[in-house]
Amino acid sequence: xxxxxxxxxLRALFDYxxxxxxxxxxxxxxLPFKRGDILQVVSQDDATWWQAKRVGDSNLRAALxxxxxxxxxxxKYRIKMxxxxxxxxxxxxxxxxxxxxxxxLSFHVTVTSAGLRRSFCLSRKDRQxxxxxxxxxxxxxxxxxxxxxxxxxxxxxxxxxxxxxLIGSLGARINELKQKVIAENPxxxxxxxxxxxxxxxxxxxxxxxYNFITKQAFEADIQSNIFIEYGEYKDHFYGTSLEAIxxxxxxxxxxxxxxxxxxxxxxxxAEFKPYVIFVKPRIHESHCKRHGSSSxxxxxxxxxxxxxxxxxxxxxxxxxxVLVKEDLASACVELRDILxx
Ligand code: 5GP
Numbered sequence: 030x031x032x033x034x035x036x037x038x039l040r041a042l043f044d045y046x047x048x049x050x051x052x053x054x055x056x057x058x059x060l061p062f063k064r065g066d067i068l069q070v071v072s073q074d075d076a077t078w079w080q081a082k083r084v085g086d087s088n089l090r091a092a093l094x095x096x097x098x099x100x101x102x103x104x105k106y107r108i109k110m111x112x113x114x115x116x117x118x119x120x121x122x123x124x125x126x127x128x129x130x131x132x133x134l135s136f137h138v139t140v141t142s143a144g145l146r147r148s149f150c151l152s153r154k155d156r157q158x159x160x161x162x163x164x165x166x167x168x169x170x171x172x173x174x175x176x177x178x179x180x181x182x183x184x185x186x187x188x189x190x191x192x193x194x195l196i197g198s199l200g201a202r203i204n205e206l207k208q209k210v211i212a213e214n215p216x217x218x219x220x221x222x223x224x225x226x227x228x229x230x231x232x233x234x235x236x237x238x239y240n241f242i243t244k245q246a247f248e249a250d251i252q253s254n255i256f257i258e259y260g261e262y263k264d265h266f267y268g269t270s271l272e273a274i275x276x277x278x279x280x281x282x283x284x285x286x287x288x289x290x291x292x293x294x295x296x297x298x299a300e301f302k303p304y305v306i307f308v309k310p311r312i313h314e315s316h317c318k319r320h321g322s323s324s325x326x327x328x329x330x331x332x333x334x335x336x337x338x339x340x341x342x343x344x345x346x347x348x349x350x351v352l353v354k355e356d357l358a359s360a361c362v363e364l365r366d367i368l369x370x
């Protein structure tokens with residue numbers, strides 16, 4: 030019955046390109062999707078190929094997606110093949126190592142959702158030392174992240190607003206973005222007031238900038254697990270509590286928090302239903318070229334790019350929206366627009 034009403038929604042946890050999938054019964058009938066897309070499943074009658082539509086697509090026709098069981102089966106098979114190929118290649122490189130002086134063959138077999146990727150490297154023995162060893166297949170894929178069942182969010186008038194979590198890669202400066210959006214509309218948006226053990230400054234008010242508490246009280250609160258995160262700065266503790274978030278939501282305001290993505294483990298609850306926005310700075314190719322690869326600016330840009338890639342790999346499946354930040358003003362407009370919707 031659930032299927033007749035098409036109420037089964039899945040969040041894809043891997044990228045799928047039907048044209049690269051040799052197993053598909055008909056490549057034109059496949060539904061391409063990216064990790065994070067929400068799929069509405071229309072039929073699960075076939076054990077191997079389900080029929081689904083992508084939420085937000087104007088195309089109303091359902092297309093084929095691999096079933097969880099099928100995708101899991103072939104992933105396990107690929108991992109087995111990857112290990113087998115790694116062993117064969119290891120034996121080959123040993124033979125080469127013994128028979129050809131000065132040359133060493135090393136290799137890497139990686140299991141990806143699209144198949145096996147092999148890379149080889151020939152080098153001089155005196156530099157490399159020993160023949161290549163088989164490596165274990167990509168451990169991230171051993172988790173079998175395929176689909177996650179999700180439910181359509183239907184806000185009830187009496188329900189508290191959702192929590193909005195901003196996570197950012199290096200250089201995104203999300204605190205600045207959060208503060209600006211809240212300052213522009215303090216009736217609708219609120220910030221969870223953090224706790225600190227530092228002394229109150231003359232212009233500050235208790236419970237507005239911070240909740241000022243003693244070091245002893247802070248340590249007791251850490252033990253009681255009241256914080257979603259905390260840190261130390263200049264010998265003082267700072268931390269944000271779950272209660273501080275609740276108090277914003279209780280006042281019927283959207284609570285914006287910017288946290289390290291690890292905090293999602295604590296916030297990912299039915300109570301908060303966090304809407305996660307990943308803010309990443311736009312990095313222009315022209316910047317890198319203009320400043321040459323050796324300059325420190327270019328290194329910074331490389332680091333920013335790597336940070337965004339890492340965040341995407343680790344936490345992409347938890348993200349509802351990606352906001353590419355060009356500058357503060359345009360990012361604010363976009364964030365306001367997302368929050369409005
Ligand atoms: P200030 O004492 O100048 O207000 O803040 C000092 C530092 O503490 C700033 O870098 C600020 O970002 C950080 N800070 C403020 N609130 C929190 C918090 O809730 N958690 C953590 N980890 N740091 C915070």
